[in-house]
Amino acid sequence: MxxxxxxxxxxxxxxxxxxxxxxxxxxxxxxxxxxxxxxxxxxxxxxxxxxxxxxxxxxxxxxxxxxxxxxxxxxxxxxxxxxxxxxxxxxxxxxxxxxxxxxxxxxxxxxxxxxxxxxxxxxxxxxxxxxxxxxxxxxxxxxxxxxxxxxxxxxxxxxxxxxxxxxxxxxxxxxxxxxxxKFNESLEVMPPVTSITYTDPDLGFALENLPNVFSQDRLDHGARFFMSQFSKLPDVKRVVDLGCGNGVLGIYWQKDRANSVVTFIDESYAAVASAQRNHQRLFDPNDQKYSEATFIAACGLEGQADESIDLILCNPPFHQQHVVGQQVALSMFADSKRVLCKGGQLWIVANRHLDYAAPLKRMFGNCTSIATNNKFRVLKVVKR
Ligand SMILES: C[S@@+](CC[C@H](N)C(=O)[O-])C[C@H]1O[C@@H](n2cnc3c(N)ncnc32)[C@H](O)[C@@H]1O
Known part of the structure; x- marks a missing residue:
């Protein structure tokens, strides 16, 4: 030792x-x-x-x-x-x-x-x-x-x-x-709920969520506000949905953009499996407009090559198990700087009370507020 x-x-x-x-x-x-x-x-x-x-x-x-x-x-x-x-x-x-x-x-x-x-x-x-x-x-x-x-x-x-x-x-x-x-062998056990599927009218498609997935039974309000701004995103090819949960952000992006390649990453195996199931159900590989996807359980962008991605979409976590804090989000931003190509963009949504603009500006030298409502803010940074 x-x-x-x-x-x-x-x-x-x-x-x-x-x-x-x-x-x-x-x-x-x-x-x-x-x-x-x-x-x-x-x-x-x-x-x-x-x-x-x-x-x-x-x-x-x-x-x-x-x-x-x-x-x-x-x-x-x-x-x-x-x-x-x-x-x-x-x-x-x-x-x-x-x-x-x-x-x-x-x-x-x-x-x-x-x-x-x-x-x-x-x-x-x-x-x-x-x-x-x-x-x-x-x-x-x-x-x-x-x-x-x-x-x-x-x-x-x-x-x-x-x-x-x-x-x-x-x-x-x-x-x-x-x-x-005390293990009771003769206990009569009902099978637990193994997944929850919801359809949100703003999305127009169903999302399945395995146990432990973030916002398991409804669309997160931050994600909803983020997606209302997606028409402003650049039209690029290589995209990461970072902290993908059920895959809602990456799937919503791909629905409108054929031939993009999205990597869905989350540290939760249940989240990655849910994103994969949802993608398989919503995209047909035989369709000419099919968009490729890969699914990875990992900590942040660990293992992703430097300067390999054009756009990162992120609704960052604000706790790890019971510990609340910005540390995971900040390390995701630092990872993003490494993985984005020159001119590549990181877009995030966050609660307004979390001041991510200042650390993002320190890391990237720029930070633009794209939209704000009473609770959330969408921010964009560009790798120079
Ligand atoms: C606020 S949720 C967003 C989920 C989904 N993108 C959405 O918008 O509904 C943050 C996600 O980050 C994941 N996460 C937490 N720590 C992580 C880490 N170190 N690396 C990758 N993902 C992480 C959580 O499991 C969770 O799914």
Missing amino acids: RDTEPNAVLECPFGKFLLQRWPESVNDKLRAWDAADEYLLKHVSEQVHTACRVLVVNDVHGALSTALHAWQPVSWSDSAVSFRALVENCKRNQIDSAPVTVPSTEAPLGTYDLVLIRIPKTTSLLNDQLAKLRQLVHADTRIVAAGMVKHLQKSAFVALETYIGSVTTSLAVKKARLVFP
Whole structure:
């Protein structure tokens, strides 16, 4: 382990681990774990005395899987950023074996003796994961869920009782709590809602949304305002829908412009799968006007070549799990500067109270306000 500032080292019964969030940022003062992770690890060390098959669910920055690496846990999550953080944290701690990761749009193979769940922000994701989890456990599987008390909503307890069985809880320690659902094999379980499809009159087409997709049951107001300005966009070929969610922006762009190539990128596997399903349903590859698309689960524009894109459309995120802030949006803008070709444009929509014009102007040397209403603003920058 390398020397570093003390608050970046997780000290737990399984050892000391140097951990960081992803994407790495020198200004990032937040730790890659919280008291709920510490509580879970302490509980496991006290209750589980032999190595067993472990499934770790929604490990936000890979702290749990890194600490339990000797048991070769399988990490199951909807987040490409979480998997990236896990890979980097394993490398940082000289852990040779590559972590096993499974997107939550798929189910891990086999059955598990120990399942550790960080309760996610979105209940639709938890419902979906718990329904799938029933096939991955046996009568003696120990299941432990955890969260910070302020984030534990009643709906999470309802989900655990609906899909797993009755629950008991621990005392709160450092504002974190453990929840123990008892697996009830004979529980009668209704299948969860696996996707929601809505048709918005402004769009004129239907959009399917898997669990955990942003604005799962209706068109986001920011996206609606953004699309009202699309007639002002330049007519170019290589486009990225960055943070694509269900793909609404890129699909709306392509509907009117044949022969463009759109790359749909999101860190959520469910979002990317939804965008892909929607594109497949709405575009016919045999049509002469067919527009190509690729779908990528990744953190921002990681992996995209420098100066390769003409236009980036982005309705940026304002939180990562429970952490609210501009950091992800700002790193998307910096990525955009690298990936846009000369003369290429980044267009964003954002809440008016978020002052993105100033950082964009600092990065690109220009920023034009295209339109504003009482809540949102559409901004454009050009790479010079
Ligand atoms: C405000 S939503 C916009 C979704 C969609 N474009 C729309 O307008 O309805 C922001 C999206 O960014 C995604 N996101 C968050 N962090 C990301 C990251 N680091 N890289 C890529 N996408 C990210 C979220 O999963 C979410 O789908």
